[in-house]
Amino acid sequence: MLVSIFGKTGEYPHDPSLRGYHVVYRENEVNHCPGCGRTHWYVGRLTAECGFCGTALPLADAGTWGVGLVRRRGSAPLQDFADAA
Numbered sequence: 001m002l003v004s005i006f007g008k009t010g011e012y013p014h015d016p017s018l019r020g021y022h023v024v025y026r027e028n029e030v031n032h033c034p035g036c037g038r039t040h041w042y043v044g045r046l047t048a049e050c051g052f053c054g055t056a057l058p059l060a061d062a063g064t065w066g067v068g069l070v071r072r073r074g075s076a077p078l079q080d081f082a083d084a085a
Contacts, residue, residue, distance in 0.1 A: 024060040
């Protein structure tokens with residue numbers, strides 16, 4: 001349906017490098033809230049929330065580490081993952 005509406009064929013129309021400035025919470029840096037300008041944050045696993053106004057920002061490194069991260073590279077059979085469990 002996307003092809004019929006926008007006329008794009010063969011490639012994904014969204015290019016993340018062209019999206020411009022993207023506000024994210026960066027660990028080990030001073031992060032000023034875009035809503036109120038203060039620097040007190042409640043940091044979770046995927047987002048950080050401003051302690052004063054409640055503005056939420058995604059973490060810059062969310063999902064790139066942790067116990068639950070599984071990455072499949074190549075064409076490894078799924079039986080190999082059963083041995084790890």
